[in-house]
Amino acid sequence: MRQIIKNEWRLLLRHKILLRFCFCFLLILILALFLSNQQHRAQLSTYKIAKDELREQWESIDSMNPHSAAHYGTYVFKPSNILTNLDEGVNGVTGNVLRVEGHVQNEMVYSEASQMMSVSKFGKLKASLILQYIVPLLLMFLAFSTVNSERQQGRLKTLLLQSTSLFRLMISKAIAIWLFGLSLLGFSVFIYTILNFNNLNAELFLRLILFLISYGLYYFIVVGLTIFLTIYFKRPLIALTTMIGIWILWTVFIPNIVMSSVEKWHLLPNRNEFKSAMKEDRSKGIDGHNPSDERGKALEEKVLAEYKVDSLSQLPINFDGIRMQADEEYGNIVWDKHFGNLSNVLIEQKQKVQLFGILSPMLALKNSSMGYAGSDNIHHQAFLRQVEDYRRIFIKQLNDEHAYGGSKTGNWGWKAQNDFFKSVKDFNYKSTELKSVWTYYLTDNIILLIWSIVTILMIFLGTKRMQII
Amino acid sequence: MVTLNQVSKSFKGNKAVDKLSLEIAEGEILGLLGANGAGKSTTINMLLGFIKPDSGAISINHIDVVTGSESTRKLIGYIPENVNLYNDLSGVENLDYFCRLANLKYEPSKLGEFLLKCGLQLEAHHQKISSYSKGMRQKVGIAIAYAKKAKVLLLDEPASGLDPLASNELSVLLKSLAASGTSILMASHDIFRVREVCNRIGILKNGILVKELNSKEVSANELETIYLEYMQN
Numbered sequence: 050m051r052q053i054i055k056n057e058w059r060l061l062l063r064h065k066i067l068l069r070f071c072f073c074f075l076l077i078l079i080l081a082l083f084l085s086n087q088q089h090r091a092q093l094s095t096y097k098i099a100k101d102e103l104r105e106q107w108e109s110i111d112s113m114n115p116h117s118a119a120h121y122g123t124y125v126f127k128p129s130n131i132l133t134n135l136d137e138g139v140n141g142v143t144g145n146v147l148r149v150e151g152h153v154q155n156e157m158v159y160s161e162a163s164q165m166m167s168v169s170k171f172g173k174l175k176a177s178l179i180l181q182y183i184v185p186l187l188l189m190f191l192a193f194s195t196v197n198s199e200r201q202q203g204r205l206k207t208l209l210l211q212s213t214s215l216f217r218l219m220i221s222k223a224i225a226i227w228l229f230g231l232s233l234l235g236f237s238v239f240i241y242t243i244l245n246f247n248n249l250n251a252e253l254f255l256r257l258i259l260f261l262i263s264y265g266l267y268y269f270i271v272v273g274l275t276i277f278l279t280i281y282f283k284r285p286l287i288a289l290t291t292m293i294g295i296w297i298l299w300t301v302f303i304p305n306i307v308m309s310s311v312e313k314w315h316l317l318p319n320r321n322e323f324k325s326a327m328k329e330d331r332s333k334g335i336d337g338h339n340p341s342d343e344r345g346k347a348l349e350e351k352v353l354a355e356y357k358v359d360s361l362s363q364l365p366i367n368f369d370g371i372r373m374q375a376d377e378e379y380g381n382i383v384w385d386k387h388f389g390n391l392s393n394v395l396i397e398q399k400q401k402v403q404l405f406g407i408l409s410p411m412l413a414l415k416n417s418s419m420g421y422a423g424s425d426n427i428h429h430q431a432f433l434r435q436v437e438d439y440r441r442i443f444i445k446q447l448n449d450e451h452a453y454g455g456s457k458t459g460n461w462g463w464k465a466q467n468d469f470f471k472s473v474k475d476f477n478y479k480s481t482e483l484k485s486v487w488t489y490y491l492t493d494n495i496i497l498l499i500w501s502i503v504t505i506l507m508i509f510l511g512t513k514r515m516q517i518i
Numbered sequence: 519m520v521t522l523n524q525v526s527k528s529f530k531g532n533k534a535v536d537k538l539s540l541e542i543a544e545g546e547i548l549g550l551l552g553a554n555g556a557g558k559s560t561t562i563n564m565l566l567g568f569i570k571p572d573s574g575a576i577s578i579n580h581i582d583v584v585t586g587s588e589s590t591r592k593l594i595g596y597i598p599e600n601v602n603l604y605n606d607l608s609g610v611e612n613l614d615y616f617c618r619l620a621n622l623k624y625e626p627s628k629l630g631e632f633l634l635k636c637g638l639q640l641e642a643h644h645q646k647i648s649s650y651s652k653g654m655r656q657k658v659g660i661a662i663a664y665a666k667k668a669k670v671l672l673l674d675e676p677a678s679g680l681d682p683l684a685s686n687e688l689s690v691l692l693k694s695l696a697a698s699g700t701s702i703l704m705a706s707h708d709i710f711r712v713r714e715v716c717n718r719i720g721i722l723k724n725g726i727l728v729k730e731l732n733s734k735e736v737s738a739n740e741l742e743t744i745y746l747e748y749m750q751n
Contacts, residue, residue, distance in 0.1 A: 211619035
């Protein structure tokens with residue numbers, strides 16, 4: 050086996066056209082990684098400048114009514130981790146800036162300006178584009194070529210007479226071509242590691258390994274299936290066109306059909322429906338700005354009873370802040386319900402899409418690639434939850450200051466001082482750890498593994514029925 | 519020793535080989551003459567174990583080819599009409615690779631010796647196969663069988679397309695291999711080359727062995743007459 054693999058490599062390395070192609074490929078890959086890295090750094094730097102500026106503005110508030118400050122709000126930025134240089138995932142379409150303020154949970158806005166114009170038409174030059182589309186194509190042609198040349202040039206008889214079995218020969222060829230794909234993948238990761246050496250940590254390293262494993266399995270499937278088809282069909286043209294057809298199905302048709310179907314099976318509300326439903330539910334709660342609101346009245350009575358006083362003017366605190374917070378908390382319940390529903394639908398959609406990896410391992414690869422790069426919807430949802438958690442603490446702090454900071458009910462002109470605003474903590478994004486999300490990618494990995502095993506079996510069965518003559 | 523006993527093979531109802539019985543002793547060269555479709559290549563492929571006979575028995579060194587093809591293939595060297603090797607590798611590299619596949623590891627000098635023994639000039643050893651002539655490729659093919667210490671050598675139209683010098687070199691080489699104990703079966707159209715190289719000659723027609731001759735007992739012209747008689751009848 051080792052001899053066959055070694056010989057395949059020797060032949061590959063003597064293939065001048067292939068070497069020229071690989072050279073160009075590696076240049077493009079380096080360029081893609083370099084550009085991604087530059088873009089990532091520029092983005093981080095922009096975020097940092099904007100974040101610092103916003104924080105400075107916040108901390109420079111000399112005096113302001115806390116509730117006005119809640120409306121003034123702040124902005125948080127979605128920092129991408131360095132693995133998104135390999136696979137940008139949904140980051141390009143989700144946007145990366147979120148306004149945090151009282152009463153409302155805003156949506157992500159402002160995707161990068163660089164995503165406008167040509168990028169939206171042609172997509173970005175990301176390593177994932179090359180690793181998911183170009184490398185498998187190259188591997189397909191190499192796998193086809195190695196088996197076909199043995200067959201067409203009539204070397205099979207001579208090879209089999211040297212005490213090697215057809216299965217051993219074919220599986221060794223599959224491994225040799227697969228290793229070639231892995232070496233391209235390894236090169237990408239090597240360049241990536243050099244570019245990001247200082248930022249790598251155990252978490253990212255683990256993600257990187259799992260990222261590599263997913264691609265490794267996918268490459269084996271592509272190579273193995275091509276070898277099987279080349280064995281199976283006597284006519285090489287049919288074998289190659291079948292494989293290209295399968296590849297187009299895997300990469301274009303099945304993902305699109307599956308996504309459209311899954312979106313119909315598990316309907317997400319459209320933006321207007323979602324907002325209307327939120328608004329309707331929210332209207333059933335306390336209106337923080339309406340003192341004559343019935344539920345507000347009930348809360349008022351409760352607070353008056355707690356403080357054993359008869360009127361709001363007798364309260365030692367500012368009831369407006371309490372009402373505002375009650376309104377907020379009700380809003381939070383409404384958000385939890387709707388966002389939870391949304392999240393459940395998204396997870397159901399994801400699970401269905403994952404199952405279709407049985408039909409197209411490309412789906413499984415894409416899912417796990419984005420997942421391990423931390424750029425999929427699961428990570429995006431986790432970010433949104435972190436922001437919402439922060440928003441709740443942020444607004445509660447402002448409402449509490451309004452209620453208990455020293456003002457009285459109705460005193461909207463009361464202002465908190467600079468010390469208070471400085472004490473309000475800034476949003477610090479804590480990256481989602483793999484241990485909390487790895488189960489989401491288990492199905493994809495199992496499917497890739499099953500495909501790999503099935504591919505080996507197919508090669509085995511193919512060699513059993515292959516006619517040497 | 520190679521034995522075929524009442525071997526038959528049909529393809530889609532057409533008899534390719536019909537009750538063929540042959541024996542090739544150690545050090546003997548048997549030539550099989552016959553027109554295209556006479557069953558020569560089918561016979562060789564059955565001996566190689568790539569085609570199973572419908573009936574009859576084939577054995578090499580008393581090992582059944584059907585049930586023990588893994589063992590018998592170790593004993594066989596095969597030279598097709600066009601020896602196809604890896605064009606991007608040199609003669610030595612090709613020989614080394616095929617030897618290693620058979621779990622034989624030779625020093626480069628030994629590989630060179632094999633090639634020299636099979637008539638490949640030293641200066642060609644490290645040239646790429648793509649620059650080799652047909653005759654040179656055949657020499658590498660025979661060197662593969664030689665290095666493998668094949669007990670049986672099967673040749674399918676080996677002299678076809680060779681220039682007279684290369685063809686003569688092939689004859690000398692085959693005789694030398696037979697002298698060292700190799701059993702050789704050579705299927706060919708070339709009556710004169712078969713007469714010159716082989717000890718015995720069989721004429722196949724429609725899968726039937728119609729005539730067996732001792733090459734010493736017939737001249738080339740007589741052999742041609744006999745062959746044509748059988749082919750025309």
